[in-house]
Amino acid sequence: MTVTTTQVDVPALKAIKNSVIGNRTAKSALAKNESLLARLIDCIRDPSHTPDGSSGAHVRVEAAHIIASLSYGSPDALRTLLRLDALPALLYAISIFPPSDPPTLKAALTRSLRALAAAIADAVGPSQWGLSPTVSDIRPEAKVALDYLFQPEVLDVYIPLLLDPSPAVNVAIAQLLSVAVRNPDHRGRVLEWCPPVERTREAKGKRGWERRDPTASPTRRGVWIARTLTTLLLRKDVKLQEAALSALANLVRDCESLARRLARAPPGTESVLSLALELSKSRNIDLQLAASYCATSILRACSQTVYDSPVSANDQTHAITIMHVLNRIIDSETASNQARTKACFILYQLVCDHSVLCQLAFERNSLAKVAALINAITPTEKAPESEEDEPESVSRLREAALTAVAAIALFDTDIRTAVTDELRLIPAIQASLANRYVGVRYAACQCARALSRAVSALRTNIVDTGLGLAVFQLFLKQDEDRRVMHAASAVICNIVTNFSPLRTALLEQGVIPRLVQLLRSSDVELKLNALWAFKNLLYKAMPELKREVIGAIGWSEISNLLLDPDSRLQEQVFHILRHIADGVEDVELLFSEMAGGEALLDNLADAMDSENEDVVLQAVFVLANIANSPTHQLSILSHPRILKRLRDCLVDAKVQIRRPAVSCVLELARQNPRSYRELHEAGIDTTLRHMLEHTSHVATSPTLRFGRQMGAEDDMEVQDKARQALHWLEQAQLTREMLAETDL
Template sequence: MTVVQVSVPALKAIKNSVIGNRTAKAALGRDEALVERIIECLNEPPPTPDGSDAANTNIRIEAAHIVASLSYGSSDALRSLLQLNAPRVLLYAISTLQPSAQPSLKAAFARALRALSAAVADAVGPSQWGLPPTVSDVRAEAKVALEYLFQPEILDVYIPLLTDPSPAVSTAIAQLLSVAVRNAEHRARVHEWCPPAERTREAKGKRGWERRDPTTSPSRHGGWITRTLSSLLRRKDVKLQEAALSALANLVRDSDSQARRLARAPPGVLSTALTLAKSRNTDLQLAASHCVTSILRACAQGHYDPTVSHNDQATAITIMHVLNRIIESEDTSYQTKTKACFVLYSLVSDNRVFCQLAFERNSLAKVANLINSITPAEKSPESEEDEPESVCRLREAALTAVAAIALFDSDIRTAVTDELRLVPAIQASLSNRYVGVRYAACQCARALSRAVSALRTNIVDTGLGLAVFQLFLKADEDRQVMHAASAVICNVVTNFSPLRTTLLEQGVIQRLVQLLRSDDIELKLNALWAYKNLLYKATPELKREVMSAIGCSEMSNLLMESDTRLQEQVLHILRHIADGVDGVELLFAEMGDSEMLLDSLAKCMESENEDVVLQAVFVLANVANSVSHQTSILSHPKILGRLRDCLVDAKVEIRRPAVSCVLELARQNPRSFRELHEAGIDATLRHMLEHTSHVASSPTLRFAAGRQMGAEDDMEVQEKARQALHWLEQAQLARESVVSEMDL
């Protein structure tokens, strides 16, 4: 398709042909000459017969409309726009706009930039609402364009338009910030931005040359952006308010300092957003709920107190009521319900208190009713093919919310399986053609499989467990779905799962080996986690089968992994294998080189990660139960030193297995006194017990003295330290007696 002469009617015809038509967009995208001419019109419109500025402006406006339309719906069209430098051309056009430019021209440019930025951000990811159906084939080009859009000098071009007197312009820029900012680095650049005039004032001191401390500037650290977006909330324009709320919700993510600034009242954004959440406009309600949720969850970041204040609970309940009305409304679109479910997920995710509130306030029941209403009882290939994408997206969002709410509490999981009867819908969703639906269904299965009662009944009786396993066996399954499915397998291979034997017969060990040898760290981690659960209280035959499947060299390599999460799980596997004297013998028989294993344990005991140290000490304590291998421990050049350090400096969870290891060495091997004495362990034990008489008797003194004075404040560690010291002293007396007899 080629146009010899570009005119307003010709551009309007092109615009009308591509709006909502992916085929037409793709066809136009392949006509690079025409697309290039349209992009050129943004800055250099062709001469018109009357030569008027109004005609030129109209051409530029129509060209901007076409660029906006081409941004979405066709990867070919988006690729053409990026290859022809449409973002740079459009931003140059915006930078050259005069104050006297028509508001309609500025609005058209702002909308085009918003659409192009959103398309680029979607191609790069991560997705804002669920999982993308596919990986964009223009991701590489889009990543370069997205980075360009958030360069400081480029931010100077379009962010000032937030203060434009035209609501259409400021709305488009606020929408851009709500959809295009996808990572922490870009979020920080936007937060730090302030107008060039303010930057100039900050660069000069009272004498005109002294630089001020930028950290004291009110315009830095989100000051200008948050003030400006907050001021837009006071404008009586619903679309503008919605865009500003969405932008604030996106920008406050991962920033507790920004969230606390927005939460301050009066006139805090949080209180304003709560008021707007009660408006009559559903889209405004949803944007306000999203903003409140982002502020609420970001404020909790960096704080380890698991409690939630009454004010935060009241705020969360208010938002849940708003979301409940949106989710259950028959007049609300599927797209709006989808976002409402994702906002609910964001609100409750990984927060036990909010999950319980969502259950008590019927949010779970309303989402479950929604899932059952859009999921056919009997599935057929024809019905799935005809199902609109909007329905699949809604099912993904609703299942994601259910998975989050049911993650912590067994009563909630029982309600999901027995009262709300969601298992059939979850099972049917495991084979849905949309990756997001399969992923969300696996997340639901993972939450349910954490309950022993569900694992022994519903997950087995309905076939849900085996359905997840069949998905788990698919070699060509999406990587994120495999992450979720492998997490379910970690739960269903435990020793109290009825499916354990069936999965072993159907090849779960071999499939886990495949994941263990993949290049995906998360899949390797889940495979190790599954092995760990599988080996708990396992038979010698199963232990031998797993060790043989993984292999000695692979196990040794995993012990040296730089990722401490992998190290921890490998050590936990070795701990389960070495559970009992026979297990210790099996471990050394399979690993082959005892010196190499002890070297690895010594190195892991030096780790800065306490979880790695804990599991390494547990393995060592198990090995110490075997008398035949105690000599190797005692003669190792580093092990005893590391063991002493664990007794002195480590947390109590590590000191317990450490002192158990020392006790076994002292009790079963009288000849261990010399090595333990040379390592200073006997002196350490005496030091630990020096103050225990008054520490144990008085809680106040125990707290005051604690380990700072060398006293051991854990009763279990005290008792084992006392026993170990007794055995060492007995060995010393026996040794001295032998020496005295020899002197005689």
């Protein structure tokens, strides 16, 4: 369709609106008519561009509807709207809205603002539900617009509309907050916002010039926005409740203080968490999903701890309630694909990276429900043309379901066994690796990654079914989506280990050159996974394989990575060197390739002084391996900084670092009697004595090492090796003294 009309009246605009709704081709065509769109935006911005009276308001309503419709489905249309400043026009129109104008116009303007904000946020990312099929080519322009939307003076325009008397306006603004906030910075700005009157009051101290601490203000840290959205939640309007729950769910993420406030309630009132759990049992499926999403966000934000942290009985009860609601939706034959997709993603967010909740989902049949859904919608044998006919909603549902399975199966071997042997999901996972939708391929790789963490699965199902080789073929593709390559390379990290039957096949089929390609890419995450795979490949490897890997990477590249500003890359490179130098002959290989090892020892000294404990740990392990070679002990002893760093590791490092550090000292003292002078000058013998003082009185808590008995050792393995090292040093000292007396 080509839009040629230049009329701006109600009948013409209604015709345009009806032609573009749900029609991407018509939207793209309308986007080319910039003169007409500019006139529509001028009508929205300035009422003087429209007829007087009610017809002028109707024109602006229709213009707002067209802008809202154009926001979705056509990148060309969104690009045109951004270039014509549609977002500032809508905000300006809302900011000067006179009381005399009809409420329908304000509702239309705010709905258009919400639609445009959501489209801009989708272009910027990240996607809220699964992966975006592509990275938008208008992302830079959209990012500027999204940042503008969350400027403090702009927030002053639309957030107060949550208090507007019109429910339609309230719904639009709450929905905007639920879909447009995509990063912690924007989330923080919304949570810190409060009305200008209250900000003015906060700026004044008791004597008029003292500023109060904003962190102590009752309006800060999300209190105002949470209180306002909770007030909307208490109204018996389903659309309003759904919007308020979705906004709260989005805003509470990563904000533990707000989550705890929403989980509790003053005496005589009901908490937002309780309200959400109650509304999750509604008959309205959209309200059920919004309530489950809100309750999930509150629960997970309250427990931002390690993956295996305990879950209170109360929280377990809440999680079970959410799982039952989601199970019913996932298992429903009447629920839409979109609803079941959201249910799977909410389940994923509930259990993600938490082993206790994953086990709970397994016990409550959530995994079984999702697996049945995957097998029902995933034909494992089909012609290529049938995939082209598959609706996008089915592919997105498969992506969501596979994502949930990957999360639930990540930690426990019994759950992985259920996935492979009882639920028989491997054929569906393998078929999904070739799906044309990037999100489905990504989720299938995540499932393969979770399964490959089990040694039993790696040695049986993943080999027998061909799943491992299927992931490898995907890994070899040069034009694969970067996000899928991240997931596939994580699987490769698991299947190149020394106990994997696929290791030899992958080496023969070119895994090393492909990993080197990723290592030289500009993507840090791909580089990290490549290093991780090399680390696993070199564990207990034969010298021939070590030489092949070293030759493929190149020592110049390794040297550069040792100095990389990203500590994660440094850690993996030092871990690789640790595996290379795990034998006396291999230490010789390391030194010969590093041009004598002077640069290597300098790098080790720098790494042992790093603020990152993981880097320190691997560097100390490398040093301990080098110390096993008598040939190179003098290099360590003569280095001006190494011994000082080694002593520091014995004094104030965590026990995982103290163990290899004291092993290194023991080897130096036992195999090299001449080491006494250097170790003594570095103060290491004195440190060993302090470590062994009062050891019987040291508490098991490592935090008490630096109290009254500072320096005393509480780990039995470290104590034993420290005692042996001190014995060898004292023997060397006695020998030196006896020789000196003999000379006299």
